[in-house]
Amino acid sequence: MSTNRQLADCFERIASILEVTGANGFKVNANRRVARVIKDLPDDISSHAGDKKGLTAIDGIGAGSADKILEFLDTGEISELAELTSQVPDGLVDLLDVPGLGPKTVRRLWQEVDVTSIEKLKLAIGDGTLESMPRMGAKTIANIADSLKFMETSGDRLGIGKALPIAEALITQLAEIPGVERIEYAGSLRRGRETIGDIDLLAVTMDPDALADSFTTLPEVAKILARGATKCSVRLQRGVQVDLRMVSEDAFGAALMYFTGSKEHNVALRERAIKAGQRLNEYGLYPDDGGEGTPQSRGVTPVAAASEADIYKALQLPVHPPELREQRDDVEQSPPPLVEIGLVHAELHAHTRASDGVMSLPELVEQARSRGYHTIAVTDHSKSSVQANGLSEDRLRKHIDEVRELDSELKDIRVLAGSEVDILADGRLDYEDDLLAQLDIVIASPHVALRQSADKATSRLLRAIRHPLVHIIGHPTGRIINKREGLSPDMAALVEAAAECRTALEINANPLRLDLRDTHVRLAVGAGCLVAINTDAHSPEDFDLLRYGLLTARRGRLGPDQCINTWPADRLHEWLSSKRP
């Protein structure tokens, strides 16, 4: 596990223990925030060893947390955490993970009936101990039992590659319900996060009852978690929770903004509103007239509510695209121009039947052409990728000839002869230079030795970045989301070298990879790197994975000028040629 992850877990744990022991809630939140900030750091926090000033310069980290971080980097532990851990029974904080159990209830379980772990909770439900507690009725106990059962079968957060199609299918179904005028998804899905905790839907309807009924009785619904006048929650059979909010058309922007989040972005906007003598909630931005109760309930006319753009404008802030609402920047800072899917004109990483793809060469080219691309690169695997039917030198030479022949017949699209060549464990490439030099495009990717040390990974990847014949580093860390951590190289060193050598780093758009990840993209953009967004297509439908790469790119503030897939053909081909003898 990376140092960042370990340290973030420490702060998360500090927050949980403080919460259960009844500490000040703001202190709890401050520790949670530190955990999040550390987890989001693109680089290894070890680089800040001994650097208290640098640490406190990071938003959310104050002097106290900086000391704890330095202690951890120095000794591998945090004494405050050890002290806190000794104050609560082992397993107690695990109870916070049970949906429906919050800090207050966990504390009561501990102190009133000595339930201090998930196991003990199950026993206490079984033997009736729980029923003896005040405010612990049959329904509450049944809900806890259900949550425990759910926890056994549910795994990690849902990947965006699964969540987005589910949301779109739900929207298609619900849009058909009579009275529904508008329905969209919000939440972390709209922000394009790589994994999703739950799906948030927002609807405008003339008949809320009909929509709520239809929603809660969809065949894929396993359990109804809540059904109110404006909000319903269900759990689907696939385990994912879906929240549906019904709002009025004239407040749709405020609601969309509110439910898109992130929570931190909302807080920043609210604080901004308060400073301007206003109040912001999911119904709109209101003048603060000092009256009792909520402005919407008193019929106060909002300053802005109908669209997100109206609200940002009224707050005198630039409009933030959903992907940039993680509150990693000051809200007053104008977002840069971002890449858009319509600007992509080239796919630079794709496989054919020659290695492990399912498309013939003409089929691959047809997919690219149907999307209006000016360039498609054929990049089958190299010889070391035996499991992927990688090409021997002889097979690659013949493959190059085939690609060149097809290319010569086509006027409207350029077909590049390339390879996705393995970066071996020590940084050497899988083909000799004279063969690589014959290719129009070389993507160098790590496929093996993905558990090597950070130092080895850094020098391995640096060697590939600096190789004069390499254009793009494919999926640089080799991670698979929720499955394989992949390499943890010194990203700051990588992006610096890549910028200097004009070697592009890839955002592999496959939603299982998204590698570079958003924080790495951000670092690369800041360093002035070239970035490629590639689908790594093995089949025709893989071309549609591009949108996941775009979301990640936008979350990393990537603009069209640094994204080589958006370049006009001339500029792209010129850059490719510049790396040829």
Add this chain to the structure above:
DNA sequence: GCCGTTTTCGGCCCGACTGTTTTCAGTCG
């Protein structure tokens, strides 16, 4: 615990829903 173009002290977002209990606490997002 963190933060400051009103502040180095005194704030720190706000509403919906549930379950339980008769007016609200707890959880969630």
